[in-house]
Amino acid sequence: MDHELLARLTFFLGTFIVVALIERRLPRRHPLPHRGQRWLNNLGLVVVNSVALRALFPTAAVGIALLTEQQNWGLLNQLELPYVLTVLLAVIALDFFIYLQHVLFHSIPLLWRLHMVHHADLDYDLTTGLRFHPIEIILSMVIKFGVITMIGAPALAVIIFEILLNSSAMFNHSNIRLPKRIDEKLRLAIVTPDFHRVHHSSRKTETNSNYGFCLSIWDRAFGTYRPQPSLGHDAMEIGLEQFRRSEELTLGKLLLLPFRATLGHYPINRER
Numbered sequence: 001m002d003h004e005l006l007a008r009l010t011f012f013l014g015t016f017i018v019v020a021l022i023e024r025r026l027p028r029r030h031p032l033p034h035r036g037q038r039w040l041n042n043l044g045l046v047v048v049n050s051v052a053l054r055a056l057f058p059t060a061a062v063g064i065a066l067l068t069e070q071q072n073w074g075l076l077n078q079l080e081l082p083y084v085l086t087v088l089l090a091v092i093a094l095d096f097f098i099y100l101q102h103v104l105f106h107s108i109p110l111l112w113r114l115h116m117v118h119h120a121d122l123d124y125d126l127t128t129g130l131r132f133h134p135i136e137i138i139l140s141m142v143i144k145f146g147v148i149t150m151i152g153a154p155a156l157a158v159i160i161f162e163i164l165l166n167s168s169a170m171f172n173h174s175n176i177r178l179p180k181r182i183d184e185k186l187r188l189a190i191v192t193p194d195f196h197r198v199h200h201s202s203r204k205t206e207t208n209s210n211y212g213f214c215l216s217i218w219d220r221a222f223g224t225y226r227p228q229p230s231l232g233h234d235a236m237e238i239g240l241e242q243f244r245r246s247e248e249l250t251l252g253k254l255l256l257l258p259f260r261a262t263l264g265h266y267p268i269n270r271e272r
Contacts, residue, residue: 019176031123038123041250043130045134053141056141061145062158064149065155087157094158097143103268111139112263113258114139117133120254122239124200124238126174127173130169133258169213172192174193178194189215190215191212196212197236198210199211243261
């Protein structure tokens with residue numbers, strides 16, 4: 001477990017530094033003013049979430065995976081497959097369930113209240129990919145426990161997936177300008193910054209699209225893929241219509257946001 005934590009922390013810090021440096025060198029959009037305050041708010045949530053998860057779930061998802069392996073629970077533990085294939089299938093399955101969970105948090109008003117914290121960011125960079133309400137993070141971990149147990153994901157698959165999830169969240173939320181040809185090829189397999197930025201548009205039809213975090217296949221397969229924002233990436237408005245002032249989005253107010261904010265018309269099938 002100590003090696004698992006060290007590996008995740010190493011990949012997290014390495015990815016953060018590399019993506020942050022590339023953002024500075026090759027920005028896709030001009031950053032809004034007061035980026036330092038945004039970063040303090042977003043990274044403050046990272047600290048709160050990390051403390052909450054370690055306090056509530058000391059062994060985290062890897063501990064559940066080890067227990068699942070020991071007890072021979074889950075679908076993959078009932079199949080006689082090569083270990084490498086089992087790990088690969090488990091990682092793909094976990095990514096699929098993250099896609100479904102993401103759609104769920106856009107569909108149920110109570111869950112959308114929590115997820116609004118992520119979407120209320122007025123700008124879009126790698127820290128947006130780390131910006132979640134603590135209750136959403138805790139619920140996500142509980143859901144992940146259930147998925148790991150159901151599919152019988154090996155501990156190695158869970159470690160790989162956790163690293164991929166964190167790294168891809170920072171990459172696909174980054175303010176990096178990829179050449180169009182490279183973006184078109186990459187998005188055939190994975191979620192790119194231009195692919196996911198559409199999801200952070202303030203327009204409802206665009207917010208409710210491009211839910212994938214790592215693999216792009218799920219949006220294509222289930223009809224939630226939107227290639228580009230209607231106004232283009234430079235002109236599109238990031239965030240939610242009901243939150244347009246940075247002073248409403250300080251760390252303390254973000255923690256209270258699910259309990260004080262109006263939902264707007266964003267939840268799926270909800271009209272004004």
